[in-house]
Structures are given as C-alpha cells and as structure tokens.
Amino acid sequence: MKPIRYGIVGSGALGGYYGAKLARTGCDVHFLMRSDLEAVRRNGLTIRSKDGDFHLPGVNAYGSPAEIGPCDTVLIAMKTTSNTALPTLIPPLLGPETALVTLQNGLGNEEFLASHFGARRVMGGLCFVCLNRTAPGVVEHYGHGTLSVGEFKGPPQDRTMRLVTDFQRAGVEAKAVQSLITERWRKLVWNIPFNGLGIAAGANVAQVLADENLLANARALMAEVIEAAGKQGYAIRPDFIEDQIQRSLSMGEYHSSSQVDYEAGREVEVESIWGEPLRQARAAGSQTPRLELLYALLSRLAGVRMNPQINAD
C-alpha cells in the first residue's frame, strides 16, 4: 500500500512532536511552518522527551501550503484562536480524498472544517500530552502522549485505522474511538473546570483540589458539562466525575495548558474550550449557570491579558 503523505499545519509543540514521531519512523511528513521555518531548515527538529531525546536533521519544512501540495492526510495542530487562517491554508493541500484531522482543543473545530471542506473529509484526534516549544525547532515532551482518533461522523473507517497504525508504529499510544464528539465532551469534563479555575482562581490542579469551595465548583461544573453532553446524545456516566477527581489527585501541582498560556501572556483558547460548549449546551436547552459565569470571566480576563489597553481607565 502506498504510504500516506502527511501534511502538518501548525508546527508548534503539538504538530512538531507528532509530526517528528511519524517522520522518525519513515513516514512521508511535510511541515508547514511559520516562525520556526528558518531554524528547522538549518538545524532540523529536536524532541527532548522522558521517552528518549531524538533529532531529525533533514525535515521537509515549507513556508507555504502551495510548496507542499496535495496530501493524503493533513494533521491540523494550530491553536484554535488561529482557525480563521485555515480556509486559505488548507485548499492547496487538498486532493480528492484528502482527510483533514484536527488535533486541536475543545469543540467546534470539526464543524468548522466541515463547513469549509465538507464533513466527509473531517476526522479528529484528542491529544493527552504535555508539551512545550522551548526554542525554534525544539519541543520538550514532559509526559503522556496518548492519541484518540476518530471520524467526525460515524464509527472508525479504514483511514482511521491506517492513521492509528502509523502512530502506533511511531511509538505513539494511539487508538480509534467510536464517537469522537463524545470523547471531546469527556475531555471537556476535565478541561472546563480545571483549565478554567486555573485561570480564574489562579490555582493549579492541587490547589483546586485542596480548596473545598473550588473543588465543589469543579464537581458542579463537571455535572453541568455531562448534562449538556447528554442532552445532545453524547452519554457520559455520572461516576466519570469521581474518576476525574481521582485522576487529578495524582497530577500534583499541574498547571493546565490554558493556565500556562494565560500566565505567559499568550492567547487562551476560550472559545473552543468554554464558548462553544456553552453555546451548544444552550442550544440543547441545558442549564449551565456556572459555565456561563466562568466563560464570561475567562473571556474578559484573557481579552484584557492580550490587550491591556482595554482596561485603561
């Protein structure tokens, strides 16, 4: 079988890491890069990982999608705050059967791609991984790395399984999921409270767990998210809340990626993690008062952090 030709759109920490893992095992990977392009052309990609460091000296790195041309599978790893760039970046990468796989956070990314390129092309992946781009072309991998891949609509297909297989060969713990959107909601059950309270209360995971009022609100937010998912047909069992609390207890002083972004003055993915779930909950007639308040606070806090002049008074 002809090997998959991969395009990676958004080659920061996420795209750099998963792309480099695939490329290292001989996959045909083409990276669309912006800020890191010159550094990667000069020095290649370096991954520093607890699973073992590695370096790719020769990387197919490009400054425009036209130089890459049509791919079989495009992995989209940009921050969702840059999604408006996708309608111009993607078309040169498309052949008749090209699959678009969003590895991005939160909700609404599959729908966004489907609205521009048709639902049939769209797949998604949930990344449970802790990464940081520490210098141009250098990604630090702190832990985890599991990938759950699924079709936007319907159960896994052949292309889903081929993607899983390529990742597994590349040493990534990957699996196919029956319902991608259910998995997205399950991930949000944790991200909505812990990433959100992380920013709004300035509290890392251990600090949320140690504060009885914050913890009670984290549980209540989880219940709101589970109810909103359920109303849309994405069933999550209520005892998933306790699973998630237990899992969090082992995380220690972990700062969520959103909290890290916020504290570093970078854009926070407020719309995909809080705004879109809230809008979907509302459309389904679900009551999510805590999510509403949290979204309003985060939207304001993240907006002011990026544009401090809004707060000049």
Next chain:
Amino acid sequence: MKPIRYGIVGSGALGGYYGAKLARTGCDVHFLMRSDLEAVRRNGLTIRSKDGDFHLPGVNAYGSPAEIGPCDTVLIAMKTTSNTALPTLIPPLLGPETALVTLQNGLGNEEFLASHFGARRVMGGLCFVCLNRTAPGVVEHYGHGTLSVGEFKGPPQDRTMRLVTDFQRAGVEAKAVQSLITERWRKLVWNIPFNGLGIAAGANVAQVLADENLLANARALMAEVIEAAGKQGYAIRPDFIEDQIQRSLSMGEYHSSSQVDYEAGREVEVESIWGEPLRQARAAGSQTPRLELLYALLSRLAGVRMNPQINAD
C-alpha cells in the same frame, strides 16, 4: 431629653466620617481608635467633602473601650474581617440600655452581635457613601452619604427615630427602614454582582455593563440573590434588577469598595458580602450556582492577595 452618648468602634473612613458629622453638630461622640489615635489627638479630625470641608480640632479619641465606658449608642464601623475583636471591645461600652448599631457591610453582622450581646440591643444601618481615609485623621468624602437605619428585629422604635433625627440634624440624609434585613438583601442585589465581578473579572461598573456576557451574569446573580431573599421572607420585586442596572449606568467607571480594597492589597469582606448570603441561601433551599462559583473564586483570590505565600509553587 438627655443627649445620646455615642461610642464609635472602628474609626477609619466610615466611623470617622459619620462620627465627625455628629460631633460637629454638638453630639457627644467618643471615638475608639487604633492606628490614627496619636494623629487625631494632635491634629483632630479633618473631613474633605464635596459638601464642604470641615475640621474638628478637639476630638474625644481613646485607645481602649474602658476609657470610654458605657454609651447609649455604639456605632460599629470596623471592617467585618475584624469582627472577632468585637466580643472584647464592646463589653466596656455597655450600659443596661445600650444600643449596638452595625454600619458594616453585608449579612451576618446583626446576628453576630445578637449572639454575643442579645438581639434586643442590636440595630443596623446601611451606608450608601463613598469614602476614603487618605491620611491618619483625614477622610475624603467623594459622594453620597445616605443612611438607612433599622432595628434588627421588628419595625422602627423610638430609639431608631432618635438616631435618625440626630443624623438628620448633622446633615446626613437618614431614614428609618421597616425591615433592616430586607434592605441588606436589596443592597446585596447590587454588591454581590458588581463588587464580585469587579474583582473576579477586573472590571469596573462601566466595564461590566459594556460586556454582554458579564452583564448577563450580573443580572443572573441579581436574580439568584432576589430568589434567596424571597425564600427567607424578604420580598424584593424582580423589576428591582432593571432599576439597579439603570442606576449603574449613571455610575461610569466606578470601582466598588471591594474592588478598591482588593486592588490596594487590603482585606476584602468576602464572608459578609458573599459567604454569609450564600450560606443563608443554601439553608433556605435556594439554588445559587453563580454565587457559589463567585464566592469560591473571591475567597481564593482575596486569600492569595493577602497571603501570597499560599500560592508559592
């Protein structure tokens, strides 16, 4: 009739201002002071006000309640975060008929005094005033000044009307209210959202009003407070929400006292403004999810602001 002998406990901006207004018109006022004692003994009290500046050269200022001795009426103007000092400060000021009037913010202050000194002694006043202590013995009065005085239990009595009369003679717009605790809840309808979002979202009144998500949450918080008050028999009409929004529109870039305290690194009255209303709402079986989240956030944020080492990680 024998003039009322007044004791003022907590002679910061609030106690200094109202005490000085009374003393200026000849009332017998005795100030319990701590940090400002020496300055006031030396230089008296100075009030700078849009209604006209004035200076009281000779002020009865004391460092301990025993030096003051029994009073007819004790005005309590300390921040509620110092309430634990009251059980030792008050007893030397008590005669058989002494009234204790809490001018403090939020809920629970009357109940606290009643639990230590008997409900019969307890009265309260709501202060709609904008003050700042700018130097020892110097209070800046920025605006307003209305005082609503009532009995903790039941309708106004003779002593209520005498207090109102003394304040009116002193040039304070004062009135007696039929149900003090209803008035406290009415004041919280504004303070809970605007003081709270002021801190949690870093937004002044105009900024809350200009942000559709924050404004929607402000209205929803008001509705929660009105419902919680109603469940306890303190009826507030739902159209009070729109009254309060309209009133807020005229306030401009106003920073609530809690926001000013928070931004200046001073203690915030989290328990009396958010904690106690929440506990009372819960006890009455009222659902207040937004208040719960807001309280948890403020409790954490204000705690960290006062003790930054909690956040060391």
